[in-house]
Amino acid sequence: MSRQPQKIVVVGNGMVGHHFVDEMAKHAGYEITVLSAEDRLAYDRVHLSEYFSGKTADDLAMTTPAYYNEIGVKFFTNAKVTDIDKAAKIVTTETGDTFAYDKLVMATGSYPFVPPIPGKERDHCLVYRTIQDLEDIQASAKAGKVGVVVGGGLLGLEAANALKELGLQTHVVEFAPQLMGVQLDKDGGALLRSMIEGIGVQVHTQKATNEIVDGETCVHRMNFADGTHLETDVILFSAGIRPYDNLAREFDLAVGERGGIVVDNNCKTSDKNIYAIGECALWNNFIFGLVAPGYTMAKVTADNIIGGEQQFTGADMSTKLKLMGMDVGSIGDAHGRTQGCKSYVYSNQPDQIYKKIVVSANGKELIGAVLVGDTSEYDTLLQYALNGIELPENPDGLILPTSGEKPTLGVDALPNTATICSCLNVTKGDIIAAIDCGAVDVGEVKSSTKAGTGCGGCAALLKKVTDHELEKRGVEINTDLCEHFAYSRVELFHIVKAEQIKTFDVLIEKHGSGLGCEICKPAAASILASVWNDYILKADHVSLQDTNDVFLGNMQKDGTYSVVPRMPGGEVTPDKLIVIGEVAKEYKLYTKVTGGQRIDLFGARVDQLPAIWKRLIDAGMETGHAYGKSLRTVKSCVGSTWCRYGQQDSMAMAIFLEDRYKGLRSPHKIKFAVSGCTRECAEAQSKDIGIIATENGWNLYVSGNGGMKPRHGDLFATDLDDETLVKYIDRYLMFYVRTADRLTRTSVWLENLAGGLAYMEKIVKDDHLGINAELEKQMQNVVDTYQCEWKTTIESTEQLKRFRQFVNSDTVDGNIEFVTERDQIRPAQGDEKKYGVQIQAVDLTLA
Amino acid sequence: MTTENTWQTICPTSDLIKNSGVCAILANQEQVALFQVGDDTIYAVANFDPFGKANVLYRGLIGETKGDVYVASPLLKQRFVLNTGACLDDGTLAIKTYQTRITDGKLEIFG
Incomplete structure (x- = not known):
């Protein structure tokens, strides 16, 4: 029985809106339409500042028209919704187009709050939210020398970093007495401030801006309530976000007192056919300004539409980030506001490190933490906090520096519900399930669970959990190089260096067994070359080299080689180019320009290599190590x-x-x-x-x-x-x-x-x-x-002996045959060979 | 045309390369890969790689697994045991092996 597909209309295509589309598109039987008021599809706002360090809008894009087409999603950009008819279940856009829906999902996001300061609408007073904003900031920064960010929260400091990277003398103006007041306590905030000032960003706290007027030395002057002032050319407002809830207000969906579309645990609004997710949604009187909770809402909504029962039950707002090169982490009740809680503090001023943990009244649970300057314990602490794992007897051991091994939390102690990747909401249980379904390494776990593909912050933990689970199943995480060496490559490197070992024979005699193989020999050859840099075809080393190195050329399918002289930076004189052409012509070599801006000559027999290289070297060229x-x-x-x-x-x-x-x-x-x-x-x-x-x-x-x-x-x-x-x-x-x-x-x-x-x-x-x-x-x-290995080689008569096809004859290998294609040679294949193969393989099944 | 196999003198043993290979051509144009492993052992096998279909085995790397000494093809790394010709990666295939001996410091192959 076929039925009409349910129509899902999504308003807004930010990170969360896009995530919902991705989740929804996994299910058949739904027709998804995306209406975006912006002129581009979803892009990564979390990494927005990277736009200034070279990332382009395309790099930041999270989806493409082609992708939406491929998964069958209809989308319209510049499609601002102006009307919602809840009874008829139809939305209308600015252009008058109408879209019927069965379920409507509001993912309209938020906008930056600009405090009502007189002068806020002057030129070069900007916000930091969209790619367009960044382009405006860039343009303003070009014309100015000084920049101010109003707001010393997380986003404000990121914006300050952007201004600094644009070369402006940067200031941060904050109304509160400290930076990052939401995430950090007073001492943590103070340390962060001194670190930020240490790299040349001026911080002004407890400053209320009264007005912005014409400046004397700069474009603007900001007059503060305390009578002081600051001159600047660019002002960025980063004083928090406000939900885009105007549609909800206009069309009678319940909104919160201070904004936000009210949703229940199913992310449903006051209308049963309309959902709201992400930064426009108000859950439990709270707006989540982070992407991870938005993703969870997107998932819950998709699940509800298909009839599932997932619920949104809040989200952890713990965060770890790098601000202007400084590590900052905050977990749970960072300020220690829980009744009866106690805290432990470690402060190291010379190294600029501050750590605090907040524990419950009974001392058994971790309920909060602040880390500034060093966040190496963040993952462990977060797992304690999220999973209510009982703390060790002396919890301060978790943050104190020790000379020995740090008391990290064994991954075994984590319950299956422990979140490993918070961006994509992947639990330890999900990872175990992936392994049960056949994943045998981190890469496979990543691709089947998507863990670690968001911010990537969980990579180390993900690997630990995966390796641990694999080990539990008896999958040995064997780092031995091969059967001849019970060491990893790293360990062998250290052995070679520490014991000054210069040959493979000594290495295998002292630290290995047997004769070696095609794995350990080239690996050892590479290590020996990295450490001692001997000529790689020296008697001690020649038998270790892999296919290409052993004759200093890239072996092709027919046993001939390619010849690539070095052409640094792709620069070449006409004279050298002519020599290359002459050589190619004389030896009838197939000639191609490579992706690395140099020239590759194919089809040289092993016995021709020395003469070819002599010509090139005589003309002032050298080996290009294309084989190494x-x-x-x-x-x-x-x-x-x-x-x-x-x-x-x-x-x-x-x-x-x-x-x-x-x-x-x-x-x-x-x-x-x-x-x-x-x-x-x-x-x-x-x-x-x-x-x-x-x-x-x-x-x-x-x-x-x-x-x-x-x-x-x-x-x-x-x-x-x-x-x-x-x-x-x-x-x-x-x-x-x-x-x-x-x-x-x-x-x-x-x-x-x-x-x-x-x-x-x-x-x-x-x-x-x-x-x-x-x-x-x-x-x-x-x-x-x-x-130049080729120079050394052609100067050695001993070496030249190796470049004969036959030790007992000067004839050449008759099996190498070429045909002509597009005026050049290529290896003859199958029937094209005139002489055919000369030696037949013995087929054991017939013997 | 079939010719009787005979001992053919190939080269002075000093032309061999320790733990590596050289190639010889027999009177009937067969190509033989010759490997000297350690100071004393010499192996002779067909030079033609039945997988890559090229005369290249003498340029392969010599390896050993559980006592079996093999050459790994320089093209796609299939391994052939030197004293039997058996392919370790495909039990249905083997390459030809040849007898060798040394007379007056010269290597001879029966083929």
Whole structure:
């Protein structure tokens, strides 16, 4: 029996509205229509500030027209709803279009509250909410020197960070006596203030703005109630949010005294066919200004529409974030307002760390916490608080620094209801269910539960829970490299370095067993090369090298090789280009320009390689290491030398970096790119190391990736000078070389690294492990001992002997045959081969 | 045309590369991959990779698992045990093996 699909109309396409669409679209039999008053579909407002650090509107987009088309969702942008006929169940938009609904979902969100200060409507008085706002802020900042944020809450401080990044002398003006009064207590707020002032942002508390008038040195002057004033060019209001509930008011849905569409536990409004979710909804007289509770409401609503019984029962407002590089965390009753509660405080002024935990009157439960300067215990504390887990006898041990192992909460102690990922509301039970359904590692758990795909803050905990559950099921989390070494790659690296081991024979004799294999030999070869940087085809090493390294070329399907000379930054003289062309012509090589801005010559037999390379080297070229797990290319645009938009000389930087890191053997290949301006023509954000020129220097992005699993690089540092840039790259790369598993790109490595990006920042920027000098020294050693492997090879008669197909004849391999296609060669396939294969395989089943 | 197998002199043993491979061509144009493992052991197997369909096995990496010494194809890494020719990754396939001996410092292959 078929029935008419139920019509679901969603008003608003913010993060929560979009999440609802995603949830609803999972169920068949519903026709979903999205009406958005904005001119673009949902985008990520949580990471809005990244718009200033290079992310584009497209990067922030959470959905696309194509995606909505694919899942069968109708959508209309610039479609402002002006009428709701609750009886007839029809909404009408500004343009007069009507949409009938069975269920209407209001996801209209909120708008920034601007206090009624005379002068608030002057030019360059803005708010911080939409991409349009950001564009306005950017334009205003260009014309000014000083910026003020009115409001010292969480969003206000993010806005202040944005102003600072735009190069303005930044002030924060707060009415209350402290910053982040909702999340932090007095002492935590005071420490945060001194840290923020330490990086040059002026904080003014207990200031009420009376009026904004013309300034003398700047555009505006803000006159405060206490008689003082402040001059500024840009003012951003960030004084809280107000729900967009005008439709509800106009069409008689119940709204709260101070705004918000009243909803029940099913997210239903006073009309049984209308729901409200996200920041426009008022639940239990409370508006949730965070995205996670909105997502939960979206899920509950979708469930209710299909006849389920899920309920919204409030949400945890605990939060952990990084503000202007400073770690801040807040859990539950941060202010200790619960009757009879007691608190423990740890304060370390020299290191700028403040931690407080609030425990229940009986001392058994954690009910609140404040963390400033160090949030490493946040996850553990949050689990105690959310799950009512009984505290240890001395709860202060949870926040006191110890010389030994920190008393972390075993993941086993977590109940199945414990939320692991709060963005997507994934519990420990969900993870266990995913494992029961066959997930065998974190990646699979992530893709089946979506845990860790929101803010990513739960990555470490997610891995712990997953590994623990797998271990419980007898799945061994074996980090042994292979059957010959009961060590991980990291451990072997340390052994090689600490014991000054220089050959595989010594390594396997002292620390392994058997003869080795195709896993451990290349891994050891890579480690030995990273540490000692010997010639990789030396007698001790030649038998360890993988397919491509062993003949210094990329082996193709027919056993021939490709030849790629280095072309740093893609720069090449006509003379060199002519030589490459002559070589290709003489040896009849298939010629192609690569994605890394250089030229690949295919179809060279092993016996032809030395002569080809001799020609190239004689013409001043060198190996491009296209075959190695090593630095490949540093892609670049022409930069400020030619381009009228260029901010810095990206070409010179790219060539410098390619020359510096060429030959560095690493766990996997490494690609760089340098863009001369924010237009990013070199696509640096998709590289392991990406560098984008700014007016003041270089922005450094790390661990990006194209290829199989694309990943945008993370912004690691901004406006670096040349020297600092190189230091950071030295440290970052060498730490990767030391600690990554074999064949792990920097993107996967970083994602699996406990502590992630924040940890790497601590290491590279603050020398958290005290090893930076050593990392730099090790890199310098690699740089100083560089040799062109092909030059060394063609100068050695011993080596040249290896490049014969036959040890007893000078003939060539007759099985290598080519045909012509588009005026060039390609390997002959199947019937195209004239001579056919020469040796047949023995088929055991017939024997 | 079938010819009788004979011992064919290939090269001085010093032309072999320890723990790595070289390739020889026999009178009947068969290609043989030769591996010297450790100081004394020499293996000879067909050079043709039946998976990749190319004459490349001598360029593979030598490995060992549970006492079996094998070569891993440089193309797609299938492993062939050197003294039997058996493929460890596909029980239905094997490659040809050859007898070897050393006479006056020279390697000879029966084929």
